Amino acid sequence: MPEANSPEPYEPWPAPTAAGGVHLSVRLPGSKSMTARALVLSALGDTAGTVTRPLRARDTVLMAAGLAAMGTGVDTTATRQWQVRPAPLRGPAHVDVGLAGTIMRFLPAVAGLADGPVTFAGDPAAHARPLGPLLDGLRSLGLRIDAAPGGGLPITVSGRGRIAGGEVTVDASKSSQFVSGLLLAAPRFDRGILVRHVGPPLPSAPHVRMTVRMLRAAGATVDDVAAHTWRVEPGDLHGRDWPIEPDLSGALPFFAAALVTGGTVTLRDLPVESAQPVAQLIGLIERLGGQATAGPDGLTVRGTGTIHGIDADLRDVSELTPVLAALAALADAPSRLTGVAHIRGHETDRIAALAAELGGLGAEVTELPDGLQIDPKPLHGGPFRTYDDHRMAHAAAVLGLAVPGITLTDVACTSKTLPEFPALWSTMAADAGAGEARR
Template identity: 50%
Template sequence: MRYSERDALIPEVPVPSADPVLEATHSRATGGAPAAWTAPLATGPLSARLTLPGSKSLTNRELVLAALADGPSTLRRPLHSRDSALMIEGLRNLGVGIEEIPGDGEFGPDLRVTPGELHGSSIDGGLAGTVMRFLPIVAALALGPTSVDGDPYARKRPMATTIEALRGLGIEVSDDGRGTMPFTLHGTGEVAGGELAIDASASSQFVSGLLLAAPRFRNGLTLRHTGERLPSLPHIRMTIECLAARGVRVEEPEPGVWVVAPQPIRALDVQIEPDLSNAGPFLAAALLAGGTVTVGGWPTETTQVGDELLRILPRLGATVTRDGERVTIDGGVGVRGGAPVRAVDLDLAIGGELAPPIATLLAFADGTSRITGIGHLRGHETDRLAALATEIGRLGGEVVEFDDGLEIRPRPLHGGAWEAYADHRMATAGALAGLVVPEVTVDDIGCTAKTLPEFPELWDRLLDRDPHATRWESLPL
């Protein structure tokens, strides 16, 4: 049975929001039928420079911290996408003031966040893991019941750890024993905190959600991970550094244990870094089609997992150069005449969200490759391992799934329909495949609005090399 057929068995979840980004993506995520998008084909080596919108992971963490801070905060150059819009909507519903103010970024206004008295309400998580796993912990600090729901597939995403964590903190939760959304939590206006043990093997977001709110718990929090493998450790490091910037110290007495004392969260004026994971398909394009792609504003130091691209892509045959905050990927010359993509064995446990573009690249490699450490991707927006195997296979490739990864065996590829499963990273992976394979159609390119609403425009300009583009510029050949 296909994913779309399974999702169709679940009733639609209403989204009570007038936000245009939410409205534009909700019908797709709940079973609507968007028009198929034909991926543009590269006709020569690429030569482009780009600026990326703000990081989703940083934007949503900073929104939560600003909501719990001791005064108003300003987020400069934040991401404006479905995930960030859902976070803003949820925080506003809980009593937080968030307004748009003029800024100097290319992708939308800055945000002014004013903490308010928290009260129970409703949270629509959409397909946003940060929303569905961060905001219930914030809602535990509110007075009154809060209902939590999301898109149909979100009801299949792992949530039992959040629900059991809330109960472990003394919060009553009604979920009819499902351990998934929808559920209702009954906030009492404060959380005692103390010691808590959770199994965060399915997602590091369970840890981050608790750490973000822990300074507001009456007794702070001593959090212990009881599972075997903890995925996406850089995201936990990101959370800890965001807290540190606001004056909150997180102690780590041993691996898998975090201690946060009760303390104020300082208001802050913070600039959001560009989203480096969203750079993945664009940088991979230089390797696949040949030519050069440069990303501006790349931070010299960062906790974003997308920074791993600078170490991964050279293993696949790219040349990476850096000039201050500019990173350039050179893939050689010719659409198909440059050096082939090199086969590799990769452990992507710390950067699983990079797997879709990397797996797609490896479908064009000079031998068999393996990606390991990504079993947790089965619980993301879709089962990404099954989805990648299915969609690359649909184009004539061969991908074998195993418990925590994929084996990619290159075969001659042909055009065909690529299903996105309402998953932004699957949609961009389809665009990447279609860069050098004619007539690849992606069924739902609009789902990229989850983290990058501008993706279709930016992808077209990557290929057009339009010197008048506002966010893309030509580089001299």
């Protein structure tokens, strides 16, 4: 795998076409969202902790490196289990966020607990990602933070070893990570925190629920009974082992492959009581024309090769939008995907990028203020720009299963969350129609 802070350039990648139904049984690497939260909570714990079956990818390696730069002992040499040893946080330190929203939004509060300045910078596209509401919230708690003229990266957090805590009002309509970034370090604040979200509806609410669930598992007292309000009491976070679930968002392209080709894909070892939005995903798959079954062995998706158009509000599961848009372009009726205005501020403006690339292959796509209207038309091959965005690459790969001649401008961006993606996808497509599940 290329170094986390300097991904190597790759040649354009021809998306493989499937000759029949794909049949795959796989345990994917761990959830990026869970791995990131587990690393932060372990670094702030009162005793050593471990992260079992973590995701090893660019985002999580850079998260570990950022915590290590501030003094945390993080050993990521083992494949199955990473060791985290809390230590007094200190500066000066530098954090490379890459293109990861989790790092740029989870670690500034941690940096406020460090003794000394901590600087944050990243890829050029990261400097355009929204950050201002989080920084304003931290400033209201007394932190000194210097930011670029636009209010985002690069930033310098002047840590003083403690944060008083208190009440924060934040508009998190552009990213639920603003809320999680305030909550994760809050038990270490002198007075804890009370966070109120104001403004348009909160996107990706299941990710905030994941944050609350993991805080409680680490020993924190969290009250989230009132709508759009979270109170975290001051107290110790306990070191523990964090078993990481396989990544549900990363599994969607493979589930989509089952829908497109009339195949079967099983994501092994996904717990029945998952912290991820399994029910929402199952509902979407069934509306698209597939069958999804969750059980002790994981989540299994079966497709028929026919995809139905849908009208869906994706606010809670916006990470799924690019692959769902690809499926919509292959559907038997128009689709309307809404509730995702905030994904214009993700790795790229995903709404504009999807409209451009799907349209370039022959689909009729209309940008909406908060999503896309997609009218299926006969598709043809051609280049598909990925914009250094792993989810765009996943969308292109799904289209390629059914449309010969699609070429991704870059598949290396999938190293952000699944470095194994190109090899795993190519093997799955090559074996399509063989009728034998891979182990």
